[in-house]
Amino acid sequence: MFWRFSPVWWLLxxxxxxxxLWGQDIPTTQASLNPGPKDGDLVIGPAGKNLVLFANIASGHRFLGRGGFGAVLGSKGIKAVVVRGGSVRPLPADPQSFEKVCRLATAYIHRNRFTGHLYRNAGTASHVDLCNASGILPIHNFQDGQDARWQHVSGWTMRERFGAKPSTCRPCTIQCGHKGNFSDRQVRQLPEYETVGLLGTNLGIFDPELIAAWNEQCGRLGLDTISCGGVLGYVMEASEIGLMASPLRFGSAEGVSQAIESIACRKGLGDKMAQGMRRLLETYKGRSFAMHVKGLELPAYDPRGAWGQGLAYAVAKRGGCHLSATLFPLEASLGFLKPRTPKAKAHFVRFFESLYAGINALPTCLFTTYAHLLKAPIARLTPKPILAWTMQTFPPSPCV
Known part of the structure; x- marks a missing residue:
């Protein structure tokens, strides 16, 4: 079944x-729906149809990635939701004030180091540089946080190697998404940081061509790359120590593409992997290296090098999520909070959970947080050593 809404959706x-459409992958389904330039759609792939617990939903070339939304639609027999005839624009109560605030916000975004430089030019994969330097880049199922080969998968390296061009959400001021030309003459999305971390370095893979191909495969089948990479990392470690039998090994591409396909189709070991890491533990054990919180596989930030981010994982409602509260930039990138101490972390987790709830309700991109918080007078005018000491010693004051 699929739904179709007319421009006057309350009438038709x-x-x-x-x-x-039921057995088709996401690109084939989207083509079959024949969307016009003003149409929009939400589509699931084989993973959603087969109720993989980390199946996602595609909208164009972007995804509602985490939490298994694709399986929810699949369980209800819904393949796609299509809206015909253009978007509905909200009308602000005070258009002039609204435009003034928009211009100010845009200026902040352009001037910010993350939103106006790192993400715009090298995508979120620019985090590879920062996270490796801070020791929080997942290596071999989070066994380590650094690797000398990190530059091979840096966003800057991929930009130069593949000739990155913007390919992002619409509309977007930051433009963190990019596409590039690969050696097989295919144009693909350059993998985002989370995909690089979980389908790449976490598996011991530092070849961006492979990571981009697996990213595309997950997108075609409708799989969340974070949970997929997390599950593959667990299986690799469990296989290496003899808890299960599989050809998957760290640093080897052998069997990875086949494993991704088997997860989406729920065949063989893929049927068990499709249930996620927490359920794999019931059969194969290995709790000490199962990197999840409340059944949600961890994103690509090792909490041992950013304790505040670890606390955010622990208290997030949906489990191992970096978008409920994001503290690793304050700890590992910006140097405002000491990373390996619990001091002050509870205050900032609470603050960011409240802030992100408001940002998501607007709605606008969470990445704008960098631009707005770092442009605030207290962050911009206070000398960094004094601000860092204040945040660490009197955390409620900056959180007011």
Missing amino acids: VEFHSAEH
């Missing part, structure tokens, strides 16, 4: 059989 909602 149509339900159509999706039997002819």
Whole structure:
């Protein structure tokens, strides 16, 4: 089944059989729906159809990635939701004030180091440089936080190697998404940091061509790359120590593509992997290296090198999530909080959980947080050593 909404959706909602689409991957489904330039769609792939617990939903070439939303649609027999005839624009109560604030916000975004430089030019994979230097880049299923080969998968390296061009959400001021030309003459999305970390360095893989191909495969099948990479990392470690039998090994590409396909189709070992890491533990054990919180596989920031981020994982409602509260930049990148201490961390987790709830309700991109917080007078005018000492010693004061 798929839904189709007319421009006047309160007057016309149509339900159509999706039997002819049900087995198709996401790009084929999107092409079959024949969207016009003003149309939008939400689509699931085989992973959603087969109720993989980390199946996602595609919207264009972007994804509602985490938490298994694709499996929710699949469980209800919904292949796609299509809206025809253009978007609905909200009308602000005070257009002039709204435009003034937008111009100010845009100026902040342009001037900020992260949103106006790192992300815009090298994408979120620019985090590879920062996270490796701070020891929080996942290596071999989080066994380590640094590796000498990190430059091979840096966002800056990929920019130069593949000739990155913007390919991002619409509309977008930051433009963190990019696409590039690969050696097989295919144009692909350059992998985001989380994908580089979980499908790349976490598996001991430092070849961006392989990571981009697996990223594309996950996108075609409708799989969250974070949870998929986390599960593969667990299986690699469990296989190496003899808890399970599989060809997957750290540093080797052998069997990875086949494993991704088997997860989406729920075949063989892939059927168990499709249940996620917490359920794999029930059969194969290995709790000490199962990198999840509340059943949600960890994103690509090792909490041993950023204790505040570890606390954020622990208290996030949906488990191992870096978007409920993001502290690793304050700890590992900006140097405002000492990374390996619990001091002050509870205050800032609470502050960012509240802040992010507000940002998500607007809605706008969470990356704008960098631009707005770092442009605030207290952050911009206070000497960094004094600000860092104040945040560490009197955490409620900057959180007011």
